[in-house]
Amino acid sequence: MPEHAHDPRGPAGRELRTPPVRDWDSWPFVGDVEPKELRAPEPEPPRNGEGDRPCEACQKPDSEYIWTDTRWRLLALPPSGLPFVCILEPRVHADGPRDLPDTMLAEMGVMLARVERAVLAVPGVERIHILRYGEGAAHLHWWFMARPTGVRQVASSLAMIWDDVLPTTPDDVWHANVATVVAALGPA
Numbered sequence: 001m002p003e004h005a006h007d008p009r010g011p012a013g014r015e016l017r018t019p020p021v022r023d024w025d026s027w028p029f030v031g032d033v034e035p036k037e038l039r040a041p042e043p044e045p046p047r048n049g050e051g052d053r054p055c056e057a058c059q060k061p062d063s064e065y066i067w068t069d070t071r072w073r074l075l076a077l078p079p080s081g082l083p084f085v086c087i088l089e090p091r092v093h094a095d096g097p098r099d100l101p102d103t104m105l106a107e108m109g110v111m112l113a114r115v116e117r118a119v120l121a122v123p124g125v126e127r128i129h130i131l132r133y134g135e136g137a138a139h140l141h142w143w144f145m146a147r148p149t150g151v152r153q154v155a156s157s158l159a160m161i162w163d164d165v166l167p168t169t170p171d172d173v174w175h176a177n178v179a180t181v182v183a184a185l186g187p188a
């Protein structure tokens with residue numbers, strides 16, 4: 001295996017670069033930055049729902065979700081900087097798309113489109129960022145992050161940071177946005 005695959009910090013262990021983030025339109029901060037120390041590769045800790053850790057998603061009752069059917073559930077995250085953020089999960093415990101049967105995968109494609117359309121119905125939303133990481137929990141979850149119209153700096157991969165930088169969406173607006181999404185999704 002090439003050395004780089006063992007330790008991405010470089011041969012001396014500290015050859016990190018600083019990209020010109022201050023020139024990036026989407027960079028949320030001002031001032032100089034430098035990379036923090038990157039630890040040497042370490043054992044992977046068990047994620048939520050892995051090893052001895054129980055799966056929070058499997059234990060969560062339907063009442064905590066804004067929309068459910070027999071195979072899928074949609075969870076709205078609490079109010080944050082973006083107008084609406086939610087995650088789509090299969091009811092069955094699956095770590096990644098690789099664990100789902102073809103019938104569920106086909107349905108997953110339909111659900112991704114349904115949820116995207118529903119979140120686009122939120123007033124003032126231009127685009128939906130759809131993401132899947134799987135770093136924190138071992139139960140498949142797709143992120144949907146609503147990017148407001150005209151707020152071009154939130155247009156890319158830094159939207160997750162902007163979500164914590166922008167002022168929190170007021171409760172009444174957020175509740176209205178949830179209601180819009182649920183109505184647009186329609187019955188299960």
Ligand SMILES: [Zn+2]
Pocket residue numbers: 049055056057058092093094138139
């Ligand atoms: Zn689970």
